[in-house]
Amino acid sequence: MIKVNSITKTFNEITAASDLSFNIAKGEIFGIVGPDGAGKSTLLRLIAGIIIPESGTIHIKDINVAENPFLVKENLAYMPQRFGLYEDLTVEENIYFFGRLFGVSRKGIFKRMKRLYDFSRLEPFKDRLAGKLSGGMKQKLGLACSLVHNPDIILLDEPTNGVDPVSRREFWKILYDLLTDGVTIVISTAYLDEAERCTRLALMYNGSFLRLGRPSEIKKSIAGSLLEISVSDVWKAERAIKAGGNFGNIIREGSALRIFSGNPSKADADIRRIFKNENIETKSIKRKVPTLENCFLEIIHRRNF
């Protein structure tokens, strides 16, 4: 469906995309995860054809995006981080406006509107000015506006940023509903719990992909397991572990410490020994299944050190 072939894009010497190549198949929810400034938005904008790469090509359904931007736009929805709704137009007027711009007939829009109101539950607010909606409703209206023309490909740039957890869950339910229609979704997010719901993921950092694959594959890609160490004095324990040996990244979470280890049994023993020498009381050391967030932090840490 989407073929990206070694694209590079730099802004004033900051590389937002460096030699990226990947394919996205029909029916996927493809997630782009990464910290702010990793280049997620740039990548989505490149796919949408609203910025031009320095080198490399993007093909959507075998159409070159840079050469035929308008052809691509007709079957694509791109929802920017802040969807620019017309705040002085009502909910319905916004949907109608974007529908007509995408060439949907008047009748087609009102037919489609029913479906859009169904999932977004915006119908009771259809005569309200878009500027008077809450943040979550604005995002849903943005999604509704970008979906009036029945696009095959939906590009979403951090759609749930700043949206309350309930609305976020609803939003994802909508996305899964859309998948059953056979669309392809590319979504960027900074929330790792959301990333876990994607069919495939790209971990993006400084313009390149650190990992690319199913969430389970990414988790497996980190050799070793996660140890959760509960102690009485976290500060002292952290210092002791840091001084005591090479344990990689130490994550402090509440009254516990977490470390990744390739050899958990040995690490367990080593830590107990260090604590004994330092007179730190060890409450427990447990092996945990790492979450995507744990893995992600570890991956970035390993890259930096």
Place this chain on the structure above:
Amino acid sequence: MKIYRSLVRITVIADKEWIQIRRDTRSLIFALIAPFALILLFGYALTMDVKNVSMAVYDQDRTTTSRQFLEKFSHTDYLHIYDYVSDYSEIDRLIDKEDIKLAVVIPDGFEKRFKSGKKTDIQLLADGSDSTSATVAIGYVKAIIANYNIEVKVNELKRIGISETKVPVETENRIWFNPELLSKNFIIPGLIVIMLSVISALIASLTISREWERGTMETLITTPLRSYELVLGKLIPYIFIGVFGIIIMLLAGFFIFDVPFKGSLIELIILGVLFLIGTTSLGMMISSVTRVQVLSVQLSMVITYMPAFILSDFIFPVANMPLIIQVISYIVPAKYLIIIFRGIILKGISYSLLWTQIVFLAAFALIMITISIKKITLRLPE
């Protein structure tokens, strides 16, 4: 099919723009009321007729002859005797207070010299700080004195027995198109043009920068909308507002200031629209370059108002300006529309006599619309 879809997008943009204008009460009031208010304000304030000039009289002679002479000054619309004084210091004071612009001093022995047929001098004092009014007022006084002189000479000849006298050369004035030489007839058509260029560019200058500021431009970029469709779609509602402005201002001129309307209203509006296409596109171009509303407003004020006011022959004759400025004035579109409006409104001439101006306006419109389409790139800035 392609053209049809394109037309749909243009009308959708025009529709949306119209809804936005309607809901933005402040802009709407500005666009509809401002032309009327401005024409009223400028129409009353910008009058160049020097009428009812206040003057003082210092009659040192106090005789029948001096009084007869002074009487000539009181039977005219142009001059008005404000006060009779008996001292130079009083004249000084009245001029300082700006109560009078002019003073006539008749010296002692006026009647005696007059009767004996000698040349008699009178003194005329004028406030030169307002040089235009002073020059005109001095002209009035001279004309009155010249008439008086002729009257006196004719009477003398009659007494001698020559009853029929003829002045060798006499002028018969026939002033066309504005017989009373009222400056408002000259000013108001020009004023309509100036207001039109300012208002149209000003409102249009907000439209693209507003899209950028509110983030809607990024959304529009992702739609199949082409930049020429955006420009044309946005032009339509603003041109309607401009035409409405022309009509409001014409009505105000006609009913409030009694400016005659001699030509064809339809021709006037069509040529007005041609002008509006240019100025509105200019506003949009400014808007798409700055991408900030405040800056666009300021820029479009400077770019439209100043040249339209100064370089358009509105009041200040361009022919008296240095050559380089005269050359620059050729690219001021208001100059051409002022000629057209004055021609149609005051002289009732038809478009067939205005081809030069029409060609210039069409070229301006075409250039502006092309540049603004080129300037509005539907890609994100980097």
